[in-house]
Amino acid sequence: MPRHTHIAPYSGPAGGWGSAKSVTKYMAEQGVMGRGGPILAKQNKPDGFACVSCAWAKPVPPHTAEFCENGAKATFWELTNKRTTPAFFAEHTITELQSWSDHDLEDAGRLTTPMRYNPATDKYEAVGWETAFATIGRELAEIREQDPRRVVFYTSGRASLETAYMFQLLARLYGNNNLPDSSNMCHESTSVGLKESIGVPVGTVTLEDFDHADALFFFGQNVGSNSPRMLHQLQEASDRGATIVSFNPLCERGLERFINPQNPVQMLTGSETTISREYHQVRPGGDIAVVIGMCRYLFEEDRRSGGVLDHAFLAEHTQGMDAFRDFVMAQSWVDLERESGLSRASIEGAAKIYASAKAAMVVYGMGITQHKLGVQAVQMLVNLLLLRGNIGRLGAGICPVRGHSNVQGQRTVGIAEKPELVPLDKLEELYQFTAPREKGTSTVEACEGIIDGSIDAFVGLGGNFLRAVPDHSRMEKAWPNMRLTVQIATKLNRNHLFNGKTAFLLPCLGRIEKDRQASGEQTVTIEDSTAVIRKSKAMAEPASPDLRSEPCIVAGIAKATLPPNPNVPWDAWVGDYGLVRDAIAKTWPDTFADFNRRMHEPHGFRRPIAASSRKWATPSGKALFKLPKSLNASFDDGTDPNVLRLITLRSNDQFNTTVYGYSDRFRGIEGTRDVLLMNEKDMARFGIADGQTIGLSTATDDNVERSLGGLRVVKYNIPEGSCAGYYPECNVLIPLWQHAEESMVPAAKSVPVRIMR
Numbered sequence: 001m002p003r004h005t006h007i008a009p010y011s012g013p014a015g016g017w018g019s020a021k022s023v024t025k026y027m028a029e030q031g032v033m034g035r036g037g038p039i040l041a042k043q044n045k046p047d048g049f050a051c052v053s054c055a056w057a058k059p060v061p062p063h064t065a066e067f068c069e070n071g072a073k074a075t076f077w078e079l080t081n082k083r084t085t086p087a088f089f090a091e092h093t094i095t096e097l098q099s100w101s102d103h104d105l106e107d108a109g110r111l112t113t114p115m116r117y118n119p120a121t122d123k124y125e126a127v128g129w130e131t132a133f134a135t136i137g138r139e140l141a142e143i144r145e146q147d148p149r150r151v152v153f154y155t156s157g158r159a160s161l162e163t164a165y166m167f168q169l170l171a172r173l174y175g176n177n178n179l180p181d182s183s184n185m186c187h188e189s190t191s192v193g194l195k196e197s198i199g200v201p202v203g204t205v206t207l208e209d210f211d212h213a214d215a216l217f218f219f220g221q222n223v224g225s226n227s228p229r230m231l232h233q234l235q236e237a238s239d240r241g242a243t244i245v246s247f248n249p250l251c252e253r254g255l256e257r258f259i260n261p262q263n264p265v266q267m268l269t270g271s272e273t274t275i276s277r278e279y280h281q282v283r284p285g286g287d288i289a290v291v292i293g294m295c296r297y298l299f300e301e302d303r304r305s306g307g308v309l310d311h312a313f314l315a316e317h318t319q320g321m322d323a324f325r326d327f328v329m330a331q332s333w334v335d336l337e338r339e340s341g342l343s344r345a346s347i348e349g350a351a352k353i354y355a356s357a358k359a360a361m362v363v364y365g366m367g368i369t370q371h372k373l374g375v376q377a378v379q380m381l382v383n384l385l386l387l388r389g390n391i392g393r394l395g396a397g398i399c400p401v402r403g404h405s406n407v408q409g410q411r412t413v414g415i416a417e418k419p420e421l422v423p424l425d426k427l428e429e430l431y432q433f434t435a436p437r438e439k440g441t442s443t444v445e446a447c448e449g450i451i452d453g454s455i456d457a458f459v460g461l462g463g464n465f466l467r468a469v470p471d472h473s474r475m476e477k478a479w480p481n482m483r484l485t486v487q488i489a490t491k492l493n494r495n496h497l498f499n500g501k502t503a504f505l506l507p508c509l510g511r512i513e514k515d516r517q518a519s520g521e522q523t524v525t526i527e528d529s530t531a532v533i534r535k536s537k538a539m540a541e542p543a544s545p546d547l548r549s550e551p552c553i554v555a556g557i558a559k560a561t562l563p564p565n566p567n568v569p570w571d572a573w574v575g576d577y578g579l580v581r582d583a584i585a586k587t588w589p590d591t592f593a594d595f596n597r598r599m600h601e602p603h604g605f606r607r608p609i610a611a612s613s614r615k616w617a618t619p620s621g622k623a624l625f626k627l628p629k630s631l632n633a634s635f636d637d638g639t640d641p642n643v644l645r646l647i648t649l650r651s652n653d654q655f656n657t658t659v660y661g662y663s664d665r666f667r668g669i670e671g672t673r674d675v676l677l678m679n680e681k682d683m684a685r686f687g688i689a690d691g692q693t694i695g696l697s698t699a700t701d702d703n704v705e706r707s708l709g710g711l712r713v714v715k716y717n718i719p720e721g722s723c724a725g726y727y728p729e730c731n732v733l734i735p736l737w738q739h740a741e742e743s744m745v746p747a748a749k750s751v752p753v754r755i756m757r
């Protein structure tokens with residue numbers, strides 16, 4: 001049945017009755033009206049399960065309902081009564097399923113049975129677990145004989161700490177560090193940038209800091225759709241008089257107005273909380289120029305009246321401030337205004353708020369990290385905070401908001417392609433093998449390897465790799481050239497419709513489903529955006545008796561592939577995940593000592609983050625001021641009026657590549673995803689009408705044609721010279737080589753494009 005399309009500005013707040021209705025709607029659509037509610041009540045609770053969607057921190061004590069609209073959708077999506085069975089696959093060829101939308105593929109329901117792709121019938125067919133493991137093991141072992149570097153072990157960011165630890169060990173025992181993960185596509189710029197500047201690859205703030213910040217600055221993050229429970233902290237901050245200032249090309253409703261669905265007065269009266277006191281629509285790729293402008297004001301004001309910069313902190317804890325000041329003072333306001341798209345007055349206004357705050361925090365997302373100079377944009381945010389000593393004290397610090405629920409945690413337990421980030425000596429000692437020391441492939445490098453044929457096999461622990469990466473046409477064409485592809489998943493997605501010569505789709509238990517092993521029901525652990533590690537206890541019966549847990553599947557593949565190693569107790573680990581945690585504690589004793597006891601603390605435990613206590617694990621032992629290469633973070637130099645900067649974004653009805661539905665409520669877009677948000681002046685300049693259907697082509701000179709058609713133009717409040725469309729559909733327009741320097745994060749927030757009629 002065709003969906004009804006309705007596009008009109010949305011006038012309501014974030015949260016409110018809209019969220020309540022949406023939660024009920026999804027509970028009904030997924031057929032979990034009965035058991036959905038009681039399970040939701042345990043979401044993000046100390047004795048419950050950790051949300052499978054984003055990684056936002058979990059307060060203790062929790063609110064009555066400690067879930068947001070999108071967290072509820074993620075839970076119902078996993079709990080759904082719908083099933084994708086062998087009978088389903090018998091009805092549909094893979095070629096036919098390639099015409100299905102991302103939404104319809106996953107909405108078919110939970111996978112129930114291990115499947116193997118049969119090229120002769122172009123269909124998936126049921127296979128036994130042991131047969132699957134044996135075949136996968138044989139293929140991987142043969143490739144290993146040739147060259148173990150030809151295999152990629154990808155992780156999506158959802159698997160638990162226990163699974164991630166086992167998966168990284170599988171790859172290393174196999175002989176490579178090819179462990180790309182979803183953070184390579186989002187916060188790798190954070191991991192690289194913060195590590196260089198302040199010595200840690202993660203944020204420095206805790207939830208408690210939100211209770212003490214006088215001012216919070218948001219850059220390129222859409223809290224209302226991508227970490228909605230943070231609105232509780234922002235509402236409380238706003239109510240107690242803290243000032244929130246937002247920089248974002250789009251006016252995202254969650255950063256403007258909010259009604260707390262758990263506040264009966266607000267719900268009954270419609271009285272809203274204003275979130276941002278100031279909202280600045282920066283040009284995509286213009287954040288570096290904004291922050292330089294703010295720093296310029298601080299330097300000038302400090303020279304004028306003194307007492308603006310924290311000189312004591314700067315002298316004791318930092319390095320490079322003089323060079324940074326000279327760089328900043330050399331930038332002209334003309335250039336800063338052009339590149340930021342904002343006026344001097346706006347930028348200085350924000351700087352005044354910053355200068356008057358005793359404690360200030362910076363919160364950011366992909367709008368900072370997914371640019372050519374994403375790493376340097378992250379470091380500019382650090383520079384701003386260092387000037388007033390806003391790192392390592394209460395109410396202050398830097399807060400990268402992570403996407404996937406355990407993406408940060410996986411990194412913590414060894415999912416990393418850079419060998420220097422992992423204690424390989426300790427792993428060698430514990431498991432008596434020679435660890436690979438060569439750098440492995442990041443996500444972009446894995447893609448390049450699949451295209452040039454140097455990668456011959458892909459083992460995916462969750463995720464929708466082929467849909468999440470750039471350059472879809474080239475990737476989908478190259479993917480079937482691989483000898484082996486193995487996908488471990490809960491639901492069918494587009495990546496599963498492109499297969500290597502031998503291909504398996506292995507259905508696993510979800511995090512919310514009871515996982516019974518030899519020692520009984522298992523509990524797992526995850527790490528949230530604020531580096532707090534806590535347990536997650538399953539609530540629901542498995543969707544199918546034929547599902548296996550992720551640790552069990554990883555062990556099955558490992559045992560079938562690798563020569564026996566008595567030091568690696570795969571079976572014992574599967575029987576009791578507590579033994580995996582003991583192994584993690586032995587590998588990282590400073591962080592995970594007494595892991596099995598501490599995980600049961602109501603608050604969980606926060607792993608030590610040196611910079612949070614002003615210890616700088618940098619070569620100089622100081623926090624470093626870093627200079628950006630340019631005021632413009634994007635690939636487009638802004639000189640060609642026919643080139644627009646495309647922002648790829650998520651709707652309010654999706655999480656990463658998972659599309660729950662077609663309601664981007666806060667942007668007023670219902671029933672379609674084939675849209676292009678455009679600035680009115682640009683539309684007039686190109687002679688395009690609201691509602692007209694056009695296409696885009698990528699403005700590059702690499703002789704590769706990249707285009708996307710069928711986009712309905714929506715007149716939208718977006719900076720001139722930029723436009724916006726949905727991820728992952730628009731990823732076909734992003735060249736693989738257009739990624740952030742140093743971190744290789746795809747530059748998905750400022751893709752240079754031309755209008756195609």
Ligand code: SF4
Pocket residue numbers: 044051052053054055056066067068069070071072226227228229230
């Ligand atoms: S804010 Fe994130 S972690 Fe919390 S319920 Fe929502 S989606 Fe889940």
